[in-house]
Amino acid sequence: MSSSRGRASSVQGRANGPLRVLCEVLSYRRIGNYHSLTFVAPEMAERAKPGQFVSVGVEGDGTLLRRPFSIYAISRHGPWAGTIEIVFDVVGPGTRYLSKLAKHDAVDIVGPLGRPFPMPQQAVDCLLVGGGYGAAPLLFLAQRLQQSSLRVNIVLGAATQNRLFNIIEAKRLSAKSAFTTEDGSFGTPGRVTDVLDRMLAGGTVGVVYACGPMPMLAAVTAIARDHKIAVQVAVEEAMACGVGVCMTCVLPVRRDGRTVNLRACVEGPVFNGKKILWAQLGQPPVMQMATGDDAFAKGPVVTAVVEPRS
Amino acid sequence: MTAVESSPRAAHRLRHDQVDTRVSLSADPSQPLQLANPIVTASGCFGSGRELERFFDISGLGAVVVKSLTVEPRDGLPTPRMAETASGMLNAIGLQNPGIEQWVATELPWLHELGVPVIVSIAGKTVAEYRELAEHLRDQPGVVAIEANISCPNVEDRNVVFACRQDATRKAIQQVTSVADVPVFAKLSPDVTDIVTIAMAAVAGGATGVSLVNTLLGMAIDAESRRPKLAAVTGGLSGPAIKPVALRAVHQVHQALPDLPIIGMGGVSSVTDVVEFLLAGASAVAVGTATFANPMVSLEVTQGLPRWCAERGIATVAELRGALLW
Ligand SMILES: Cc1cc2nc3c(=O)[nH]c(=O)nc-3n(C[C@H](O)[C@H](O)[C@H](O)COP(=O)(O)OP(=O)(O)OC[C@H]3O[C@@H](n4cnc5c(N)ncnc54)[C@H](O)[C@@H]3O)c2cc1C
Ligand SMILES: Cc1cc2nc3c(=O)[nH]c(=O)nc-3n(C[C@H](O)[C@H](O)[C@H](O)COP(=O)(O)O)c2cc1C
Ligand code: FES
Numbered sequence: 001m002s003s004s005r006g007r008a009s010s011v012q013g014r015a016n017g018p019l020r021v022l023c024e025v026l027s028y029r030r031i032g033n034y035h036s037l038t039f040v041a042p043e044m045a046e047r048a049k050p051g052q053f054v055s056v057g058v059e060g061d062g063t064l065l066r067r068p069f070s071i072y073a074i075s076r077h078g079p080w081a082g083t084i085e086i087v088f089d090v091v092g093p094g095t096r097y098l099s100k101l102a103k104h105d106a107v108d109i110v111g112p113l114g115r116p117f118p119m120p121q122q123a124v125d126c127l128l129v130g131g132g133y134g135a136a137p138l139l140f141l142a143q144r145l146q147q148s149s150l151r152v153n154i155v156l157g158a159a160t161q162n163r164l165f166n167i168i169e170a171k172r173l174s175a176k177s178a179f180t181t182e183d184g185s186f187g188t189p190g191r192v193t194d195v196l197d198r199m200l201a202g203g204t205v206g207v208v209y210a211c212g213p214m215p216m217l218a219a220v221t222a223i224a225r226d227h228k229i230a231v232q233v234a235v236e237e238a239m240a241c242g243v244g245v246c247m248t249c250v251l252p253v254r255r256d257g258r259t260v261n262l263r264a265c266v267e268g269p270v271f272n273g274k275k276i277l278w279a280q281l282g283q284p285p286v287m288q289m290a291t292g293d294d295a296f297a298k299g300p301v302v303t304a305v306v307e308p309r310s
Numbered sequence: 311m312t313a314v315e316s317s318p319r320a321a322h323r324l325r326h327d328q329v330d331t332r333v334s335l336s337a338d339p340s341q342p343l344q345l346a347n348p349i350v351t352a353s354g355c356f357g358s359g360r361e362l363e364r365f366f367d368i369s370g371l372g373a374v375v376v377k378s379l380t381v382e383p384r385d386g387l388p389t390p391r392m393a394e395t396a397s398g399m400l401n402a403i404g405l406q407n408p409g410i411e412q413w414v415a416t417e418l419p420w421l422h423e424l425g426v427p428v429i430v431s432i433a434g435k436t437v438a439e440y441r442e443l444a445e446h447l448r449d450q451p452g453v454v455a456i457e458a459n460i461s462c463p464n465v466e467d468r469n470v471v472f473a474c475r476q477d478a479t480r481k482a483i484q485q486v487t488s489v490a491d492v493p494v495f496a497k498l499s500p501d502v503t504d505i506v507t508i509a510m511a512a513v514a515g516g517a518t519g520v521s522l523v524n525t526l527l528g529m530a531i532d533a534e535s536r537r538p539k540l541a542a543v544t545g546g547l548s549g550p551a552i553k554p555v556a557l558r559a560v561h562q563v564h565q566a567l568p569d570l571p572i573i574g575m576g577g578v579s580s581v582t583d584v585v586e587f588l589l590a591g592a593s594a595v596a597v598g599t600a601t602f603a604n605p606m607v608s609l610e611v612t613q614g615l616p617r618w619c620a621e622r623g624i625a626t627v628a629e630l631r632g633a634l635l636w
Contacts, residue, residue, distance in 0.1 A: 012606050017364040020606055057603065062396035064549050065602055110605060240392045240399060241602035243365075245357035247377075247403045248392035261385055261406060266361065281389070 011043055018113050018243065019044050025105045026083055033162040034087050034133060035099045036072070039107055042082030045074040047112050050141035051234050051270040054084065054111030055242040058094035067094040068239050068265075070211070071112060072136035073143075084109070087136040087165060113242055114269045117141050117209055117232055124206025125151040127199055128174075129192050129220050131212025132158050135165035137234055138211055142173040151175050155199055157192035157216075161185040193219045200227050207232065210273065214281060221273035231273035237264040252277040322623040329616040330626040333372070333593050335455065335571045336493045336518050343454055343493045343518075345372035345427060345594060348627055349584065349612040352575050352598030353378050353431035353459060353497070354403065356608075358417050359424070362601070366609045369426040372594060375573075376417070378433040378459045381442055383409035393530040393539035398551030398577075399599060400528050402542035405433055405462075410446045422452030431497070433459040434482065436466050441485035448491050457573075458486045458517075461499040461524035473499040473524070476511035483515030493518035495573060498559075500552075501527050505559050506566040519571030521596070522559045526552055549599040553577030557590050564591020564632055579607060581614040588630040 013019035023039035030036070044054070048071050055066035069086040076082050090099050101107060117137075120126060126145050128138040135156050142152045152173060157180040158164045164179055164186060171177050178195045179187030188195055193216070199205070200223070210220045211234040224231035237249040244266035253262045254275045262268065336343035350373045356362060359374055368374060386406030393400045407413070410432070421428050430453050432443035440458060447453050460482050463469035472478040479496065487494050496512035498505060500523040509520050525546025530539040538544075556576025564572060574592030578584060579600035587595045597608045604610070619627060 013365055018605075020365070020604070062398075063394065064397060064399060064599070065394050108604075238390050238392055240394075240401070241605070243357075243605050244361035245355060245605075246392070246401070246602055247354075247357075247386060247406045248389070248401065250386065250389060250391070250406070 013043075016047070018111055019047070020108070020110045023084075023107050023109050025101050025103055025107055027103055028099075028101055031087060031166060032164070034089055034165055035095075036085055036087045037098055037101060037107070038073075038083050038085040039109065040081070041084050041109060042076075044109065044111055045076055045082035045084050048074050048084060049112065049116035050144055051117035051137050051232075052112040052114050053137075053242075053269060054086065054109050055113060055239070056086070056094075056098065056110075057108030058097045060097050061093040063093050063097075065240055066110065066242060067098070068113075068242050070133075070137040070234065070269075071140060073140055084111075087133055089133055110242065114265055115267065117234070117270050119144070119148065120150060120207050122206065123150065125153065125204040127196075127205045127208045128152060128154045129196070129208060129210040129212070129216075130154070130156045130165070131192060131216045132163055133165050134210075134212030134216075134234070135170065136211075138209060139166060139169050139173060141209060142170075146173060151204070153177065153199055153205065155180070155192050155195055157181070157212075159183065191219075192216060193223060196220065196223045200229065205229060208273075210234070214278075217273060217276075218278035221276070221278065225274055232270055233273040233276070234269045235264050235271060235276070236269065239265050241265070252280045324620040324623055324625060326616040326620040329619045329624065330628070331616050331619075332626075333628050333631070335495075335573070335593055337569050337571060338493065338518060341493050341518065347372040347612055347615065348588065348592075348594040349608055349615070350429065350573065350594050350596045351375050351601070351608055352596040353457060354401075355598035355601050358413075359421050359426070362605055362608075363424070365605045368608075369424045370612055371426060371608055372612070373427040373429050373454060374421065375429040375431055375457055375596060376413070376421075377407050378405055378431040378462075379407050379410040379413050379443065380405055380433050380435075381410060381439050383407065383412065388541040390539065390541055391545075393545070395528070395530055395547065396551060398547050398549035399602075400530055400540055400545035400547055401525070402540045402545035404542070410443055414446055414450060418450060418452055427454040428452045429455045429457050429495070431457040431459050432486070433462045435462065435464065437464075437478070437481045437485055440482045441489055444486040444489045444494075448489060453492055455493045455495060455518070456486060456490050457495045457497050457521050458483060459497045459524070460512075461497060471499055471501070473497075473508055474502055476507055479508050479511040480515040483512050483517050487516030493571075495519045495521045495571075497521035497524055499524045500555050500559050500576075506562055509563045509567060509570065513567065513570065519573065519593070520563060521573040521575065522563060522592075523552070523556045523576050526555060548576070550577040550579065553583065557586060560587060560590040560592050561634070568632065578611070579603070581611050581618045584611055584615055585618065585630060588627070589632070589634045591632040591634075593628075593631055
């Protein structure tokens, strides 16, 4: 354990890896239809990378579990030493609680959690594809890619205009951008996948990064595969612990020639999209978790059996 | 003087480091088992240990109880595997685990090196599998006890859970104790008419003690979609919602079998929860679901317990065991 700097009142954890911090809320604001919360967490901001998430303690209505949110932005400088910002949609008791927090309130955060987006190994153009609030981690990524002098193109999609997250920021951070809405209220009517072929034309894009609903990620992966381009997706699975101990967040992934049941919270949430068995999501898995040091990644293939609970 | 002594809140405050936190988990002199403190982890709520070692030094815990291991590696059930319910959660993981052989090869040495006592949870689908699992654990350094998770379907008995039948309980436990070289705890299900008779059956099978309780079978439904919230339809209920049931089970078994060591669990998330389980008759207390809400919680209660005792002048944690006034 270490003691805190700044205004955060307690920091638990080790010299590297995730922390648990009781943070002070610096600001709460609305961005379109979304809510944003910025809290003071210098040590956590120092460690956070695009694609990682934080899990936030919530109260009310008999809630027990933390709620996971992608990191949207960090600042490592300024009078607050270091802050983290998340963006969310109010969908239930946990997010309703967060939407009522105000400046100076305390909020219990664990993070940064999960595997970040890998940065490109070569100087290639990058296409970032976000659905709804899935844009949040991508805009954080866009900043990092820009800092690495890489050309960034962005496609954002949503059902309707006020569900597109941060059009202005997306335009600012990209060389080329496109927007889609299913009701045609902004940009191209339709879905992100309808404009991908156009955005990939020219052949300079070397990697696609995507975050959004699972069917969107599956469709984006299929298009990237057609174009023979690398694709990294950040998935969203229901999580009980967010730290790898409960096994609720698994999805079937091909690794080392085998199918393994990996935890989205520690082996993900970012995966190589081409390795995910999209058709098998929610189906009885036919694979095995892994043990050992190397990111819990390997394990023998086994056949499914009748399972007890727990 | 007498008044002070009979009061549960004794007069003299102690320093927390003056409190003796050691507890005994075996009354059998041939297989003694003492833990440095009564806090252990609940099986399936602590991963392999590596995950939480990223947060804190897990070797300060009384012991770790690992995710139930099976003979073959298991894939587990389809997702969604979890549903939050009022002050609790349902899980239907399906014992996803690497299989006992791989675990012994890769995980046990690591835990042993850390120096934390390891209680190995095993789960079989036949009586014979319990024996096979226990055989893998003979002469394994670091293993201080076996917890036989018998809240599992018995494929030889129409998938009826072992722990729901006295006969199956006794037979499964007998298979484990016949080969084990460490104390054996039978982990029981609260979904029974009379948990005392099941505990007695475990004792008849040679169990050193019992772990109380596993999850309660439950269900959650989404009214809009008309679907069960879990892919497996039903799942195990855990968390604060089940604490009263768990305390009742510990109390009943302790009253009937006062010498039987009990590892109590169910909704423990604070030092006072721990004390309540000790008072009901537990010798050690496992922290489960609370770890999902706070990864540090087992460390926090381990550090908080001696402070709680010190403030009340309680010199030994062991004296709280079964000290319920009623
Ligand atoms: C890695 C990750 C990153 C996420 N990032 C964001 C983000 O940046 N912005 C945002 O608005 N939302 C994000 N989500 C989804 C967000 O966690 C849920 O919307 C939130 O937990 C809902 O909580 P609630 O109490 O308001 O709703 P409820 O629906 O009542 O939640 C009940 C339970 O279901 C779980 N749950 C519900 N919906 C989801 C979901 N879509 N994904 C995972 N678990 C769910 C909750 O964690 C909780 O345990 C993310 C989820 C994951 C896994
Ligand atoms: C996600 C999850 C997985 C579990 N896995 C196991 C298991 O593999 N073996 C076992 O004996 N108990 C298992 N349990 C039950 C716990 O060990 C414990 O008995 C129960 O959850 C009650 O304690 P709690 O309320 O503190 O969680 C599991 C519980 C949860 C929530
Ligand atoms: S959420 Fe618990 S293992 Fe991923």
